[in-house]
Amino acid sequence: MSPVKAGNSYWMESVPPTSYPTLQDDITVDVCIIGGGITGLLTAFELSEAGQRVAILEAERLASVVTGHTTAKLTSQHGARYARLSQELGADVARSYAQANQDALQRIRDIAAELQIEEAIQTTDAYVYGTAPSSVEALRAEAQAAQDAGLPASFTTDVPVPFETVGAVRFTDQAQLHPRRLLIRLAEVLAERGVQIFESTSANEMSFDDQWTVSSEEGQVRADNVIVAALTPTAGVGSNLFEQMYCHQGFVVAMPLGNGQTIPEGVLISYDRPMRSVRVIERPEGPLLQVTGGAYVENPNIGDEPYDDLEGWAREHFDVGEAEYRWTTQDYSTADGLPLIGSLADDGLYIATGFGGWGLTTAGVAAAIIRDAITQEQVTSQYRDIFDPARELSGVDSALISARTSSGTDRDANEIIGQLTPGDAAVVCSGGEQLAVHRDNHGELNVVSAVCTHLGGIVLWNKSNSQWGCPCHGSKFLPDGSVVNGPAETPLADKKDLLNE
Structure with missing residues (x-):
């Protein structure tokens, strides 16, 4: 039995770390991207293809923080999202959100094919499943709302798990991936194209005159455009937006599946609470069952309890061995459930955050929207406005943050x-x-x-x-x-x- 690797994900353990230099000089580019996770790297790819000179500043190592500790689902199915969007914001917003994510899903597939690393992405179906009889009506409504939004969705009672369910919303032709296998290769291609990548380089200060100046400990980047693609604001940029968002954390365990266990097909998330999300990680030494549970942490001494709960649930429902990996995920959600993507002002400053736990697909949305804004293309014109960070957000979650x-x-x-x-x-x-x-x-x-x-x-x-x-x-x-x-x-x-x- 392998000892549990607490705090580190399978994605981090299975791909060696990168080693790009630290910024030590003053440079000038068209676009400076702060953050070397999936959002920053995909955006750099899109902009470099459009002929922009790009620099990436990553405070740690590429794809090692949020992206390196993801659940690695690439899907337009974001829980029971579409019925809520239709009811609260309208059917047009639900359709726009659906199209944006489907476009991003296909674009990431196309990039993987272009880089000849299709093995990093596996096509599969995605399910939101229910176990309580009272959930059936809501699941049927979600399936209908997703269909109305133009998605490949249906209600089904054929759910690929070895325990009893009452049905699920099924999205066909979705995906799961190994994020670092994709992104480390993507970074190599970016470097070959002339994108300047700097690790262990924090953006400590930003200022604007006729251009932006982004300062680190030992160097500066001058750029016409700056994209803050980090989970949290940098050098004070966008800090007021965090008053309109809240943070949520997930706990993840990965356990080897027994030889006799049928491998669940698809990526699955529960409709009922407590939330349980399931996928399988294929690896040479045998598959791992990845189980995720979400929580707003309210206990003043968080120990092993969330992981123990997940492992107990996994043993109850699957034939699994001892956990080999434990890690946490973290993301932000907005009051209306839509990410904040786009320009913060008219001076070339952009932000991408508030992905609500679905950052791999939404990173592709952000890359396309910001590419269009900088290059004045119109590919995303049908849906980019719903993500505008300048939109008025309601205070529906202010009580939560206040508490x-x-x-x-x-x-x-x-x-x-x-x-x-x-x-x-x-x-x-x-x-x-x-x-x-x-x-x-x-x-x-x-x-x-x-x-x-x-x-x-x-x-x-x-x-x-x-x-x-x-x-x-x-x-x-x-x-x-x-x-x-x-x-x-x-x-x-x-x-x-x-x-x-």
Whole structure:
């Protein structure tokens, strides 16, 4: 049995990391793309084909952060999405959303064929399945709404899983993929075309006069256009948009399928809660069953429970071995359920975010829309307006964000700290302040403010990666308060002077 690889995905383990240089000079290009995940790389591909000079700045390694920890489904079926879109925003919006995603799905297939790496993508069907009899009516309505939107959808009772269901919405001719196998090859082609790729290069500051200047630690990029294709805002760009979005996290386990287990065909997600999403990862040493569960993390000490729950569910429904991989996913959703893609102003600044957990397909949508905006093409003119980041968003989720921001604990510090063993952490109250307390492996305490420096949410402990995370917009911090990723830019304040152990 292989030991579980906690925190790292199969996608990261199965493809070697990239090694592109750090930006150390001043350069001038037509387009600077901030973020080297699937959105940034696909957009670079589209723009380089259009003759644009492009540079990519990636703070870590290509396709290693959100893209490297995805569930890797390439589909226009985004849960039970189309009935809601039709009811709340109208049938025209649902049709536009459907067309945008179907176009993106086909475009990514075409790129894989052009690069001769079709094996990175496998065609399959996608299902939203139900297990409760009360779900049948909603599933039938979703199937009809998807059909009306022009999608290859139908209601079926033939669901390819070894447990009882009441039916499903089936989308034909969808896909699953190995994201890094596709994208690492794509990056090689981009470099051959003259796209300048820089890793370990953070965009620390941006300014605009007649052109944009994007500054890193040791160099600058001058560009007519800047695309922020990172999960969180960079150098303050688009930070106000995060007041209109919320963060959600998913937990993923991958477990080897038993020799006698029929391999589920398709990518599947449950309609009923708790959410369970299933796909199979084919690999030379035998297939893995990937199971995902989503959660808004509300427990002040996140340990192994989400993973244990998923593994227990998998063993109950499939013949599987011990988990070999555990990882988390993270994304943002908007109030109306539509991503934010397009221009933030008339000066060549673009953003792509709020993909709602369906970022692989929607990355293709973003690449096409932003390509058209920069090159003044009209390929996406039928649907790009529904993604406009300048549109008015309702405040339907403001109560959720407000609740997270104002949450806290009244647990007494002295009572809790004495129970912390090395590696444990908790949020406690002392002197009227919310404190994030962690005991390291040497028994020493890290004590910092539990109030996120972005918009004031109370951070929560994630034991799987030994980090504090804010449930509002996903900022992450080390035990000493240092920022791992934004949107927060300021560390959690040291508060050790408030405690006397």
